[in-house]
Amino acid sequence: MIRSEILKEIAPILRDQLVVCNIGIPSQELHAIDDQPTNFYMLGTMGLASSIGLGLALAQPKTVIVIDGDGSILTNMGTLPTIANNVADNYILMIIDNGSYGSTGDQPTYTGKKTSLAKVAEACGCENVIECKDVDTGEVLQKAIDSKKMHIIVVKCDSGNAKMPVITMDPVVIKHRFMEAVKA
Amino acid sequence: MDIDKRICDDLVANDISFVTTVPCKQLAGVIDEVEKRPEIFHIPSNKEDEGMGLCAGAWMGGKRPMIIMQNTALGVTLNTLATLTQFYRMPLPMLISYRGELREPVACQVEMAVHTKALLAQMHIPTYHFHWQKDVEEFDNILKYTFMCNKPVAILTDANFWGGYGDQ
Numbered sequence: 001m002i003r004s005e006i007l008k009e010i011a012p013i014l015r016d017q018l019v020v021c022n023i024g025i026p027s028q029e030l031h032a033i034d035d036q037p038t039n040f041y042m043l044g045t046m047g048l049a050s051s052i053g054l055g056l057a058l059a060q061p062k063t064v065i066v067i068d069g070d071g072s073i074l075t076n077m078g079t080l081p082t083i084a085n086n087v088a089d090n091y092i093l094m095i096i097d098n099g100s101y102g103s104t105g106d107q108p109t110y111t112g113k114k115t116s117l118a119k120v121a122e123a124c125g126c127e128n129v130i131e132c133k134d135v136d137t138g139e140v141l142q143k144a145i146d147s148k149k150m151h152i153i154v155v156k157c158d159s160g161n162a163k164m165p166v167i168t169m170d171p172v173v174i175k176h177r178f179m180e181a182v183k184a
Numbered sequence: 185m186d187i188d189k190r191i192c193d194d195l196v197a198n199d200i201s202f203v204t205t206v207p208c209k210q211l212a213g214v215i216d217e218v219e220k221r222p223e224i225f226h227i228p229s230n231k232e233d234e235g236m237g238l239c240a241g242a243w244m245g246g247k248r249p250m251i252i253m254q255n256t257a258l259g260v261t262l263n264t265l266a267t268l269t270q271f272y273r274m275p276l277p278m279l280i281s282y283r284g285e286l287r288e289p290v291a292c293q294v295e296m297a298v299h300t301k302a303l304l305a306q307m308h309i310p311t312y313h314f315h316w317q318k319d320v321e322e323f324d325n326i327l328k329y330t331f332m333c334n335k336p337v338a339i340l341t342d343a344n345f346w347g348g349y350g351d352q
Binding site for chain 1: 202225227228229230231233234235236237238239240241242243244245246247249263264266267268271272273274
Protein backbone atom coordinates (compact mmCIF):
# COMPACT_ATOMS: atom_id res chain seq x y z
CA MET A 1 0.00 0.00 0.00
CA ILE A 2 1.08 3.59 -0.53
CA ARG A 3 0.47 6.37 2.01
CA SER A 4 -2.78 7.66 0.45
CA GLU A 5 -4.31 4.16 0.58
CA ILE A 6 -3.42 3.90 4.28
CA LEU A 7 -4.90 7.34 4.97
CA LYS A 8 -8.14 6.37 3.21
CA GLU A 9 -8.38 3.25 5.32
CA ILE A 10 -7.74 4.98 8.66
CA ALA A 11 -9.75 8.15 7.92
CA PRO A 12 -12.73 6.97 10.01
CA ILE A 13 -10.39 6.43 12.99
CA LEU A 14 -8.69 9.80 12.56
CA ARG A 15 -11.95 11.73 12.19
CA ASP A 16 -12.68 11.95 15.94
CA GLN A 17 -9.10 12.74 16.98
CA LEU A 18 -6.79 15.73 16.92
CA VAL A 19 -4.39 15.14 14.03
CA VAL A 20 -1.15 16.98 13.24
CA CYS A 21 -0.19 16.14 9.66
CA ASN A 22 3.22 16.36 8.05
CA ILE A 23 4.17 18.92 5.40
CA GLY A 24 3.61 18.42 1.67
CA ILE A 25 1.80 15.57 0.00
CA PRO A 26 0.73 13.82 3.27
CA SER A 27 -1.27 16.92 4.27
CA GLN A 28 -2.62 17.31 0.72
CA GLU A 29 -3.76 13.69 0.74
CA LEU A 30 -5.42 13.88 4.16
CA HIS A 31 -7.07 17.19 3.23
CA ALA A 32 -8.49 15.71 0.02
CA ILE A 33 -9.56 12.40 1.62
CA ASP A 34 -11.30 13.76 4.73
CA ASP A 35 -10.85 17.43 5.65
CA GLN A 36 -11.76 18.03 9.30
CA PRO A 37 -11.37 21.02 11.63
CA THR A 38 -9.54 18.62 13.95
CA ASN A 39 -6.75 18.33 11.35
CA PHE A 40 -3.76 20.66 11.59
CA TYR A 41 -2.06 20.78 8.20
CA MET A 42 1.57 21.79 8.04
CA LEU A 43 2.17 23.93 4.98
CA GLY A 44 5.89 24.33 5.64
CA THR A 45 8.58 23.60 8.22
CA MET A 46 9.72 20.09 7.41
CA GLY A 47 10.42 17.91 10.42
CA LEU A 48 8.37 19.54 13.13
CA ALA A 49 5.07 17.62 13.04
CA SER A 50 6.18 15.35 15.89
CA SER A 51 7.28 18.35 17.98
CA ILE A 52 4.08 20.34 17.37
CA GLY A 53 2.04 17.26 18.28
CA LEU A 54 4.02 16.67 21.47
CA GLY A 55 3.59 20.28 22.59
CA LEU A 56 -0.13 19.97 21.92
CA ALA A 57 -0.43 16.67 23.79
CA LEU A 58 1.43 18.04 26.81
CA ALA A 59 -0.74 21.18 26.90
CA GLN A 60 -4.20 19.58 26.90
CA PRO A 61 -5.85 16.18 27.59
CA LYS A 62 -7.31 15.09 24.22
CA THR A 63 -5.62 12.37 22.17
CA VAL A 64 -3.21 13.71 19.55
CA ILE A 65 -2.18 11.65 16.52
CA VAL A 66 0.79 12.84 14.50
CA ILE A 67 1.06 11.62 10.93
CA ASP A 68 4.74 11.92 10.16
CA GLY A 69 7.16 10.54 7.59
CA ASP A 70 10.53 8.83 7.66
CA GLY A 71 12.20 11.78 5.93
CA SER A 72 10.79 14.25 8.43
CA ILE A 73 11.85 12.20 11.43
CA LEU A 74 15.36 11.93 9.95
CA THR A 75 15.37 15.74 9.60
CA ASN A 76 14.43 16.22 13.27
CA MET A 77 15.93 13.13 14.89
CA GLY A 78 16.35 15.02 18.17
CA THR A 79 12.58 14.79 18.59
CA LEU A 80 12.73 11.14 19.68
CA PRO A 81 14.69 11.66 22.94
CA THR A 82 12.41 14.60 23.77
CA ILE A 83 9.34 12.41 23.21
CA ALA A 84 10.82 9.54 25.23
CA ASN A 85 11.66 11.72 28.21
CA ASN A 86 8.42 13.74 28.29
CA VAL A 87 5.79 11.02 28.24
CA ALA A 88 2.31 12.14 27.24
CA ASP A 89 -0.10 9.23 27.25
CA ASN A 90 -2.43 11.08 24.88
CA TYR A 91 0.27 11.16 22.17
CA ILE A 92 0.61 8.79 19.23
CA LEU A 93 3.37 9.31 16.70
CA MET A 94 2.58 7.41 13.52
CA ILE A 95 5.51 7.42 11.10
CA ILE A 96 4.50 6.44 7.58
CA ASP A 97 7.82 4.90 6.56
CA ASN A 98 7.91 4.49 2.81
CA GLY A 99 11.69 4.80 2.61
CA SER A 100 11.51 7.88 0.44
CA TYR A 101 11.10 11.65 0.32
CA GLY A 102 7.65 11.51 -1.25
CA SER A 103 6.95 15.20 -1.71
CA THR A 104 10.15 15.87 -3.61
CA GLY A 105 10.11 13.02 -6.13
CA ASP A 106 10.54 9.82 -4.13
CA GLN A 107 14.28 10.07 -3.60
CA PRO A 108 15.29 7.22 -1.24
CA THR A 109 15.86 7.88 2.47
CA TYR A 110 18.18 5.87 4.69
CA THR A 111 15.25 4.07 6.34
CA GLY A 112 14.81 2.11 3.10
CA LYS A 113 18.42 1.00 3.56
CA LYS A 114 20.13 0.19 6.87
CA THR A 115 18.39 2.55 9.32
CA SER A 116 15.51 1.33 11.50
CA LEU A 117 13.43 4.14 13.01
CA ALA A 118 11.77 1.69 15.41
CA LYS A 119 15.18 0.72 16.80
CA VAL A 120 16.25 4.37 16.96
CA ALA A 121 13.07 5.23 18.88
CA GLU A 122 13.69 2.37 21.32
CA ALA A 123 17.31 3.38 21.79
CA CYS A 124 16.11 6.92 22.55
CA GLY A 125 14.01 5.50 25.38
CA CYS A 126 10.57 5.47 23.75
CA GLU A 127 8.18 2.84 25.09
CA ASN A 128 5.39 1.12 23.14
CA VAL A 129 7.26 1.24 19.84
CA ILE A 130 5.48 -0.87 17.21
CA GLU A 131 6.62 -1.51 13.67
CA CYS A 132 3.77 -2.78 11.53
CA LYS A 133 2.82 -3.60 7.96
CA ASP A 134 0.70 -1.17 5.97
CA VAL A 135 -2.33 -3.51 5.98
CA ASP A 136 -2.34 -3.63 9.80
CA THR A 137 -2.25 0.16 10.36
CA GLY A 138 -5.91 0.61 11.32
CA GLU A 139 -5.92 -2.17 13.87
CA VAL A 140 -2.61 -1.09 15.46
CA LEU A 141 -3.69 2.57 15.58
CA GLN A 142 -7.06 1.79 17.18
CA LYS A 143 -5.39 -0.37 19.83
CA ALA A 144 -2.92 2.41 20.57
CA ILE A 145 -5.76 4.93 21.00
CA ASP A 146 -7.70 2.56 23.26
CA SER A 147 -4.64 1.81 25.42
CA LYS A 148 -4.30 5.49 26.45
CA LYS A 149 -0.52 5.06 26.44
CA MET A 150 2.01 6.95 24.39
CA HIS A 151 2.85 5.00 21.24
CA ILE A 152 5.33 5.27 18.41
CA ILE A 153 4.04 3.37 15.36
CA VAL A 154 6.31 2.85 12.36
CA VAL A 155 4.21 1.81 9.36
CA LYS A 156 6.31 0.14 6.65
CA CYS A 157 4.71 0.77 3.28
CA ASP A 158 5.40 1.35 -0.40
CA SER A 159 6.74 4.55 -1.88
CA GLY A 160 4.35 6.64 -3.97
CA ASN A 161 1.95 9.57 -3.94
CA ALA A 162 -1.64 10.20 -4.97
CA LYS A 163 -2.21 13.27 -7.13
CA MET A 164 -4.04 15.72 -4.87
CA PRO A 165 -4.53 19.49 -5.05
CA VAL A 166 -2.35 21.89 -3.07
CA ILE A 167 -4.02 23.16 0.11
CA THR A 168 -5.08 26.76 -0.50
CA MET A 169 -6.71 27.33 2.89
CA ASP A 170 -5.09 30.25 4.71
CA PRO A 171 -2.77 29.11 7.54
CA VAL A 172 -4.49 31.39 10.04
CA VAL A 173 -7.82 29.74 9.15
CA ILE A 174 -6.27 26.28 9.59
CA LYS A 175 -4.93 27.32 12.98
CA HIS A 176 -8.08 29.07 14.12
CA ARG A 177 -10.50 26.27 13.34
CA PHE A 178 -8.05 23.74 14.82
CA MET A 179 -7.78 25.70 18.07
CA GLU A 180 -11.57 25.93 18.25
CA ALA A 181 -11.75 22.15 17.78
CA VAL A 182 -9.15 21.63 20.53
CA LYS A 183 -11.26 23.73 22.91
CA ALA A 184 -14.62 22.15 21.92
CA MET B 185 18.26 42.24 42.22
CA ASP B 186 18.09 38.52 41.44
CA ILE B 187 17.66 38.70 37.68
CA ASP B 188 16.71 35.04 37.25
CA LYS B 189 13.94 35.26 39.83
CA ARG B 190 12.71 38.56 38.40
CA ILE B 191 12.41 37.07 34.90
CA CYS B 192 10.54 34.00 36.18
CA ASP B 193 8.21 36.16 38.31
CA ASP B 194 7.27 38.02 35.11
CA LEU B 195 6.73 34.74 33.25
CA VAL B 196 4.38 33.46 35.95
CA ALA B 197 2.56 36.81 36.18
CA ASN B 198 1.96 36.63 32.41
CA ASP B 199 0.67 33.05 32.61
CA ILE B 200 3.57 31.63 30.62
CA SER B 201 3.41 27.99 31.64
CA PHE B 202 5.32 26.12 28.89
CA VAL B 203 9.00 26.92 28.49
CA THR B 204 11.49 25.13 26.28
CA THR B 205 15.20 25.71 26.62
CA VAL B 206 18.48 25.04 24.87
CA PRO B 207 21.23 25.97 27.29
CA CYS B 208 23.88 28.69 27.27
CA LYS B 209 26.32 29.43 30.10
CA GLN B 210 24.77 32.88 30.50
CA LEU B 211 21.29 31.36 30.79
CA ALA B 212 22.16 28.66 33.35
CA GLY B 213 20.66 30.56 36.28
CA VAL B 214 17.38 31.43 34.61
CA ILE B 215 17.00 27.85 33.31
CA ASP B 216 17.50 26.54 36.88
CA GLU B 217 14.87 28.98 38.09
CA VAL B 218 12.40 27.93 35.34
CA GLU B 219 12.91 24.31 36.38
CA LYS B 220 12.10 25.19 40.01
CA ARG B 221 8.79 26.93 39.32
CA PRO B 222 5.75 24.69 39.77
CA GLU B 223 3.66 26.98 37.53
CA ILE B 224 5.95 26.33 34.55
CA PHE B 225 6.31 23.11 32.56
CA HIS B 226 9.95 23.01 31.49
CA ILE B 227 10.85 20.90 28.47
CA PRO B 228 14.45 20.97 27.27
CA SER B 229 14.87 20.79 23.47
CA ASN B 230 17.72 19.29 21.51
CA LYS B 231 17.59 22.01 18.88
CA GLU B 232 15.94 25.40 18.74
CA ASP B 233 13.65 24.74 15.77
CA GLU B 234 12.38 21.63 17.55
CA GLY B 235 11.66 23.86 20.54
CA MET B 236 9.68 26.26 18.37
CA GLY B 237 7.59 23.32 17.15
CA LEU B 238 6.86 22.33 20.75
CA CYS B 239 5.86 25.93 21.51
CA ALA B 240 3.51 26.05 18.49
CA GLY B 241 1.75 22.91 19.69
CA ALA B 242 1.52 24.15 23.27
CA TRP B 243 0.01 27.44 22.06
CA MET B 244 -2.65 25.63 20.06
CA GLY B 245 -3.32 23.50 23.13
CA GLY B 246 -4.10 26.59 25.19
CA LYS B 247 -0.79 27.30 26.94
CA ARG B 248 1.36 30.41 26.64
CA PRO B 249 4.85 29.27 25.56
CA MET B 250 8.35 30.72 25.54
CA ILE B 251 11.74 29.64 24.21
CA ILE B 252 15.08 30.34 25.90
CA MET B 253 18.03 29.96 23.52
CA GLN B 254 21.35 31.36 22.33
CA ASN B 255 21.75 33.77 19.40
CA THR B 256 24.22 31.45 17.64
CA ALA B 257 21.24 29.17 16.87
CA LEU B 258 19.24 31.87 15.12
CA GLY B 259 20.29 30.58 11.70
CA VAL B 260 18.75 27.14 12.21
CA THR B 261 15.42 28.67 13.23
CA LEU B 262 14.80 31.07 10.33
CA ASN B 263 12.67 28.69 8.28
CA THR B 264 10.62 27.73 11.33
CA LEU B 265 10.09 31.36 12.32
CA ALA B 266 8.93 32.23 8.78
CA THR B 267 6.83 29.19 7.85
CA LEU B 268 5.40 28.21 11.23
CA THR B 269 5.44 30.95 13.86
CA GLN B 270 4.90 33.88 11.50
CA PHE B 271 2.89 32.17 8.72
CA TYR B 272 0.31 30.82 11.20
CA ARG B 273 0.53 34.00 13.33
CA MET B 274 1.58 32.58 16.67
CA PRO B 275 3.05 34.49 19.60
CA LEU B 276 6.50 33.44 20.80
CA PRO B 277 8.69 35.34 23.23
CA MET B 278 12.32 34.39 22.62
CA LEU B 279 14.68 35.08 25.50
CA ILE B 280 18.04 34.94 23.76
CA SER B 281 21.53 35.09 25.22
CA TYR B 282 23.41 37.56 23.03
CA ARG B 283 26.81 35.92 22.84
CA GLY B 284 29.65 37.76 21.15
CA GLU B 285 28.77 41.18 22.56
CA LEU B 286 30.64 43.35 25.12
CA ARG B 287 32.47 41.30 27.81
CA GLU B 288 32.50 38.21 25.55
CA PRO B 289 35.72 36.18 25.97
CA VAL B 290 35.29 33.79 23.01
CA ALA B 291 36.14 35.33 19.64
CA CYS B 292 34.12 32.89 17.55
CA GLN B 293 30.92 34.02 19.26
CA VAL B 294 31.35 37.46 17.69
CA GLU B 295 30.94 35.92 14.24
CA MET B 296 27.22 35.29 14.81
CA ALA B 297 26.77 38.35 17.03
CA VAL B 298 27.51 40.64 14.08
CA HIS B 299 24.65 39.02 12.12
CA THR B 300 22.14 38.68 14.95
CA LYS B 301 20.32 42.01 14.78
CA ALA B 302 20.48 42.09 10.98
CA LEU B 303 18.83 38.68 10.72
CA LEU B 304 16.12 39.60 13.22
CA ALA B 305 15.50 42.87 11.34
CA GLN B 306 15.33 41.01 8.00
CA MET B 307 12.73 38.67 9.57
CA HIS B 308 10.74 41.69 10.83
CA ILE B 309 10.95 40.35 14.36
CA PRO B 310 10.50 43.03 17.04
CA THR B 311 13.79 43.03 18.94
CA TYR B 312 14.82 44.38 22.34
CA HIS B 313 18.37 44.42 23.71
CA PHE B 314 18.98 44.17 27.47
CA HIS B 315 22.43 45.52 28.35
CA TRP B 316 21.93 46.89 31.89
CA GLN B 317 20.19 44.98 34.65
CA LYS B 318 17.56 47.68 34.94
CA ASP B 319 16.52 46.86 31.35
CA VAL B 320 14.70 43.86 32.80
CA GLU B 321 11.99 46.31 33.86
CA GLU B 322 10.77 46.21 30.25
CA PHE B 323 10.38 42.42 30.26
CA ASP B 324 6.80 42.40 31.54
CA ASN B 325 5.76 44.91 28.85
CA ILE B 326 7.51 42.90 26.15
CA LEU B 327 5.65 39.73 27.15
CA LYS B 328 2.32 41.56 27.04
CA TYR B 329 3.23 43.05 23.66
CA THR B 330 4.11 39.60 22.26
CA PHE B 331 0.74 38.08 23.16
CA MET B 332 -1.06 41.21 21.98
CA CYS B 333 0.41 41.08 18.46
CA ASN B 334 0.78 37.28 17.99
CA LYS B 335 4.33 37.49 16.70
CA PRO B 336 7.71 36.09 17.63
CA VAL B 337 9.56 38.75 19.64
CA ALA B 338 13.28 38.63 20.49
CA ILE B 339 14.84 39.77 23.76
CA LEU B 340 18.62 39.82 23.35
CA THR B 341 20.45 39.63 26.67
CA ASP B 342 24.19 40.26 26.60
CA ALA B 343 26.97 39.33 29.03
CA ASN B 344 26.84 42.73 30.71
CA PHE B 345 23.16 42.21 31.51
CA TRP B 346 23.91 38.87 33.15
CA GLY B 347 26.73 40.44 35.17
CA GLY B 348 29.67 39.31 33.09
CA TYR B 349 30.80 35.99 31.80
CA GLY B 350 32.40 33.90 34.53
CA ASP B 351 35.76 35.33 35.60
CA GLN B 352 36.31 37.36 32.44
